[in-house]
Amino acid sequence: MSFAALLMFVLFFAWMLVGMPIGHAMLAAGIVYLLVTGQDLGLAASQSLNGIYSSFVLMSVPLFIFAAELMNAGKMTDRMFGFANLLVGRLRGGLAHVNVVSNVIFAGMSGSALADAAGPGKISIDMMIKAGYKPSFAAALTACASILGPIIPPSIPMVIYGVISGTSIGYLFLGGVMPGLLIATVLMGYIALVARRKNFPTQPMPSRKEAVAIIGDAAPTLTLPAILLGGIYSGAVTPTEAAAVAAFCALVLALFWYRSLSLKALFRILVESSRSTAIVAITIAGALVMNWVVASERIPAALGTWMVSMDLSQSSFMLFVTVLFLILGALVDTMLMLLIVIPILMPTVGALGIDPVHFGVVSVVNMMIGLITPPMGQLVFLISGITGIKVADILSEVWWMLALLIATLFVLVLVPSITLWLPIQAGYQPVGSFH
Template identity: 35%
Template sequence: MMALILFISFLVLIFLGVPIAFSLGLSSLIYILMVDIPLNIIPQKMFEGINSFVLLCIPGFILAGNLMNAGGITERIITFTNNLIGHIRGGLGLANVGSSMGFAGISGTALADTASIGSVLIPAMKKEGYGAPFSVAVTSSSSTIGPIIPPSLPMIIVGTLATVSIGDLFLAGTIPGILLGIGLMIVTYIISVKRKYPKGERQKLPTIVKSFWGAFWALMMTVVILFGILSGYFTPTEASIVAVVYALLVGMFIYRDLKVHQLPKILLDSMVSTAGIMVLVGFANLFGWVLVSEQIPQLVADTILSISENPIIVILLLNLLLLFVGTFMETIAALVILFPVLLPVAAQIGMDPVHFGVMMVLNLMIGLSTPPVGVCLFVASSIGKVPIGRASVALLPFLGVSLVVLLLVSFVPQLTMYLPSLFD
């Protein structure tokens, strides 16, 4: 009964428009008051949730991403990808996906990708004659590549929860992220050919090389981070600080677009973003503790395994549950609450925690561009001035490709585990 009240209060708060972090906190407070648990449990559990050395890398990566964005990284990546593949039919759409793949190594968040690349490419695509719903759909769907290709904030959360190597998780997401990007490019090309969308002029090799060198230092951030972590030169937390120093040097002395007077605002924006994530993690940990108190994890595990113990069926059920949750719950909150709940189920059918972590993150990323609460779809629709309904219809072919990649990741463990196995 208490668990039912917890979930009802949480859902009511969500549909009333209360931010997800406070919905988690308030519904947990209602439960605690009704069960008559001392209120000091709230700060204790919130502190437990954020008291992790690994989580210290979150502010570092957020700050590094903001520094690189202010340093003109978005335009350089877009210019390079457009020069490279813009001459193909639907070139701007392909450049949109390619830019998201390049931008993934900078931001690590899907929403930053949507806002940064979408604000540049959606108006440009509309001006060139691409359909507005198509432009929004390409941007929204491709932005979900960001948290799959390293560095990735959701992967950091997974590593913290499962106490597994964040370097392994970063590597495990690389092939699925590239597969997703290629799949979205194929759909973009097919639709562009069918609708006779424009193509740009083929650029000469010197122009392509020049634009590559323009984006080179930005794209190298991913290489520096992965090499440092996997070689043991620094931990993920230390890697985030290295990324900040790297972003400062590149932005101020190589690109020279980052100015000293911009730093206070960049620091403030990074502090606000970090605070928001930490509050969310704290409240989500409190909510998760309540679920454990009510034995919800065991109930979920027993329910799923009572339907079937066949690994194929169980994986399909996990995917359906996560896709549904991803349509209305914020990614980090969903991870903190559900990963400890579902990991034992995955373990019982023999899934490696790294494999399951990548599968779960991919599920939740797909949810970011799926109604009713797909925030990336909302942002892209707002930029493109397209109603959500029309954008959702245009999104369907891209959603289909994302689901195919999800199934491949779910049922072909080698796609995620091959690269980590090389460094064992």
């Protein structure tokens, strides 16, 4: 690595630590590299803009953001919560189970952990507290359940990973289904154990008439995942087109079917979605500049050669990366790991014959666990901000659930068939054999 590249990384981390937005820090550090090496500053603009505009798949990101905002503001999350309550509310600790199930359902539409926490998560916490659950437990469970958003398809991080690695988005989405359901099962198993010990309440069973009304009210919303995923896997639409269909259907339902969205609220959603999209776009633009520097310095190739020379097995490399990501997830932003670390590791992944779908899904699961791992823990801080529950209180309840999630992650790392089973059923040919 040259002095200019080392200076770039030092400045990037220094600016990030003092509070500069990550995207701006990456762009500024990349420009410093160009200045020091005497290269044309226009490279920063060409690398970032060409990278964004040349990727049709990246257009799905703002559409998924817009769809999630519509579903939250259009009260569709309330209807999903009611349907989840109908399914599992009568179990001991029913509302805690509802929390997980509602996140599974919403995950099939949003692709964002933060959207899950702000939508069904907020509703679940309020309902659980009213029913007598400890606020810190309700908040901790919501933080852990919200990570299902980017694991169960669709998934914004998987879209970005697919663009970076050249991996099929459709197979990545399929690969996330079984891990997401496994995580949901583990969380519900933990709830079942805690519910007996703490004698959590159950929800009253609705009458047949009430059940029919709940299903009828939620049915239009519940068709969205089927339309979205069915369109992708049938080949009728691309992931980007599916995101546009999801946003359009959510808009029609909110405005005309449920009539729960005013024009004023729609304008606010457009503004918020544009703001969120701009943050993502600037971050991607900065990462593209830094990735160009990394590639020009041949850092990934050197790392790959070094890793191969160490004669690491696939399992050893995967375990090393898993531990590395767990540490980084507690310290740095998820988007930074996705946009900077993944491109550096991909040549080694290819050289060792590791399946890119398995690696991508496991990496996304790992990054989502980082969203609840202190000291960063973005989901914990978000939930604390929208509920007023202290961060320290949430963390006091999150440790056991976090330990179970990490244990599940290692199972996914060592048993790739869990991730690859559905893609294989859809015709995917795995790369190499795991050993």
